[in-house]
Amino acid sequence: MTLQRKITYRMYPNASELDALERWRGLHCRVTNTLIEEHRRRHEAGEKAYSFSAMCKDLTAWRGYVDALRDLNAQSLQVTAKRVALSFDAFFRRLKSGDAPGYPRFKALQRFGGWGYKTYGDGWKLLQPEGQHGKVRLSGIGTIRIRGKGRFSGTPKTAEVMCKGGTWTLSVTYEVAQEALSRQRGSEAAAFDWGLDKLLTIAKADGTLEPVDNPRWLKSKLDAIKALQRTVSAEEAKAQLGLAADAPLKKGQRLPVTAKLKRLYAQVRALHGKVARQRHDFYHKLTAELVKRFAFLGTEALAVNNMSCAPKAKHDPDQPGAFLPNGAAAKAGLNRSILDAAPSMLLGMLRAKAAEAASVFALADTRKVKPTQRCHRCGALVKKELNDRVHRCACGCECDRDENAAKTLLRWMLEGDFWPGTGQTGSAFMAEWPSETPPIAG
Ligand SMILES: [Zn+2]
Structure with missing residues (x-):
């Protein structure tokens, strides 16, 4: 019997690795939005839904003539397509059941999470004693220092590279033998x-x-977030004042985002x-x-x-x-x-x-x-x-x-x-x- 367990490592990229990570994230974000756009087009034109295999076929074609995409791992692009496919599956399922679901949205780069790999060794490789700190080699990006460990060792299967709040992480799913996971059992009941x-x-x-x-x-951190939020609001109000005297923002008009x-x-x-x-x-x-x-x-x-x-x-x-x-x-x-x-x-x-x-x-x-x-x-x-x-x-x-x-x-x-x-x-x-x-x- 094997179970799947995840270990999330924090990544410590150097400047050039960080550049590459950001570039890849941008490309995956654009691919996601392009796929969503094609979905919408077909849906609005009453054409057949954009299937996962059709997306994969298009991705292969795009890689043929877009240089930037050729650097990306082919499987990771399929993972991105799969995510889009899943969100549309959910959308159509809800539509069928009579709900009024919101259309899957275009993704803003700042909120775009990252990308995934589906096979160990294809585009990524861990350089470390199992479950210990070490490095990960991401093809086309570099060999990045990572930190984190689990209480077991297992076979790496899939991985996700994610950016959240400016921090990059690598989340690896391992296949682990059940015996390797066994914990001491308690004796009380509650x-x-x-x-x-x-x-x-x-x-x-x-x-x-x-x-x-x-x-x-937790309480003190939540207070700190609240205080920071107030500073942000005040700064946003100032930015709006500078824009037009006491006029509310017009539809579609956006606040100028100052450096501060x-x-x-x-x-x-x-x-x-x-x-x-x-x-x-x-x-x-x-x-x-x-x-x-x-x-x-x-x-x-x-x-x-x-x-x-x-x-x-x-x-x-x-x-x-x-x-x-x-x-x-x-x-x-x-x-x-x-x-x-x-x-x-x-x-x-x-x-x-x-x-x-x-x-x-x-x-x-x-x-x-x-x-x-x-x-x-x-x-x-x-x-x-x-x-x-x-x-x-x-x-x-x-x-x-x-x-x-x-x-x-x-x-x-x-x-x-x-x-x-x-x-x-x-x-x-x-x-x-x-x-x-x-x-x-x-
Ligand atoms: Zn009673």
Whole structure:
């Protein structure tokens, strides 16, 4: 049995390598936009959709007469075409199902991520002891110093070169034998609820609670981003003033980007990148620690996509064409916090690590178990609004909302059938557990 695992290395290009990386990124961005344009043209002319094989054929032809493209790795161009194909597949799928999807957009160079390689040895090669710091040779670009390591060794398969917030990374997917990934299995059992104020509230099988707070640096970094954003806004206002006295920008007219603004934008991008990297690192350490301690872990499967999508526009029935306030501003703030907490990243890491330790990671169906509403003591549903922080049940149970949710999830995981009418049980997971497991304290 083999599993796929990614290691992301930070790249340290020298000046000429950086030039080449930027040039390649620009070319891949232009290829992407050219392919999108041809897609649109065909779609608008009612022609047959632009298939992946047709794109690859065109790419081969373009390479014949565009010198710049000839330097690029042929497979990496196919990977770029594949990405465009996937975004159009999703577009047509949504169109078919009756949605009104937005057309795949042209990509701005500043936001364009990078490119990929699909076969090891074709255009890229690692020069390093496996999983250690070293170098990567990218044909046509150079031999670039990289840093980063994983806790396993494996066979490199595919790679992605990415630029985010001014930092270049190489993300390599390895095929790894399952044995090479095995982790020490914990012995305790617990379930947790995740939140925005408190990252995790862990209810342990011995009856105690353990909160895990968001790290302090996160708060200070977010404050720093906010402060920087204010400077940017002030500078943008100045740029606009210089443009035309108190006149709003006309449609299609763009702010002149001063040298100072350019510098500020780069600072904002760098800070966002730093927060993302630090959080990623923090989550890795936290999830490794949890898996080391707990053989059984449970939480609820959250439909994050539903929680963070934009609220629907509300039409004003009295005034056709006008809109009523729909709480978009309030929701935007909440969205940001949800994204900051990045629960899906946390749960994904836990799932992978629990598999490596062969321990149980159980996800409750939120709609059936309703951990926030359900009383952990008696199982009754107690309706709560988003800002009700306390659980108060007719059975006399009174505790913090997050504590109740975590304890409800724990009971679901350990007892399953205890919950009348939930129709979902955690005990299915328990059946897979080998019988020599020590009994869990109630
Ligand atoms: Zn109760």
